[in-house]
Amino acid sequence: MAVQVITLEDLNEFRTLLLNDLKEIIQSKPQQTKQWLKSNEVRKLLNISPGTLQNLRINGTITYTKIGGILYYSSADLDKLLEANKVDATVTLFNPKWLVR
Template sequence: MCIALELLKKKVETLSQRHLPKRLDKWLDNQEVCAILRISPRTLQSLRSTGALSYTQIDRRIYYQEKDVMKLVGITGYRHKSRKELEK
C-alpha cells in the first residue's frame, strides 16, 4: 500500500511539473476592448457576430483574451481613429 501511494505521489508531481509553465492569459471586458480598439459597443458586437474576435461568456458578462484583441489590432490594423485624430 505504501509503495502504491509513493508511485501515485510521483505521478502527481510529474504531472504538476508539466503544467507549471502555462499561465493564465489576461482577460478583458467589453469596456476595455472598446477603449483599446476605439470602437462602440455595437461595433464590438459585430466583431463577435462575424467571428472576427473570439470571446467567452460567463453568465451575462463577455470576456476577450488580450492576445486576441492585440492580434486583431496588429494583423488587420483594426483601430478606428478618434475624432481628434480625424480633425488633424
C-alpha cells in the same frame, strides 16, 4: 562618536545613483497587462461603439468567452488580431488613384 559631513556634491551623487537605480527597476519590470478584458475595456482600447463590438463578435472577427452575462476577450487574441490587420504605411501613403480626377 565620529561626525561625518555631507556636502552638496555627496547629495547630488546620491541623487544620481538613486535615479539610475529607479530607472533600472522600472525598465526591467515588464508591463503587466490583463489576460482577459471586459467589453467596456475593449471598447475603450479600440475606440469603438458597443454596436461595432457586437458586429465584430457576430461576424467572428473577435473571439470571446461568456461567463454568466459577462463577455471576456483575450488580450493576446486582440494583439494577434491587430497584428494580422496591420496595414503597411508605405503602400497606402502614395496611391496613384488619388491623382486621377
